[in-house]
Amino acid sequence: DVKVTQSSRYLVKRTGEKVFLECVQDMDHENMFWYRQDPGLGLRLIYFSYDVKMKEKGDIPEGYSVSREKKERFSLILESASTNQTSMYLCASSTPRFTNYGYTFGSGTRLTVV
């Protein structure tokens, strides 16, 4: 069974901390994505990556960075966490080899910044 695994289901961090959210996929997918999900706003794209060491900004990249050193792993970094980054974070992956299959999502990380 193919999977996208996010390292934590729930996280509580303090304002100003550097936070790492990890995502690993075992499908050999080229593309990986980070979204945040907020009530009434749906899913908003933060960053995505089409290949190792490649990254592109999504719609709301401010306050975030990403790292993709290996094909299977895509990390989201909150450089200095703030309370307005409290949200559900969803990682997804896809491949252009089966472009109409859409995304496979992880179960999400609910982050609370206090």
Next chain:
Amino acid sequence: GDSVTQMEGPVTLSEEAFLTINCTYTATGYPSLFWYVQYPGEGLQLLLKATKADDKGSNKGFEATYRKETTSFHLEKGSVQVSDSAVYFCARKTGGGSEKLVFGKGTKLTVNP
């Protein structure tokens, strides 16, 4: 730009009722269209998809037809169950060969016994 608009929720139905969740997309080419479902506490799962005009996607009793003339991809189910309670997202591929998906804001469905 590329966008998806779906009906605002929440939607509350009784078991065995008919469900329609409306979704329309901006007409930039002929994008692949998707419905995703998110059960409480989980990530999104692909429910069904359609890749060209007049295609019908179906899964678990849900259906949606790609309507080019009305730029719509409405989700329907003839008889909902309590277990269908979830948030439903409509999505489309962005244009220009991009692998990105654009999502609607989601519609929360609650089915009461």
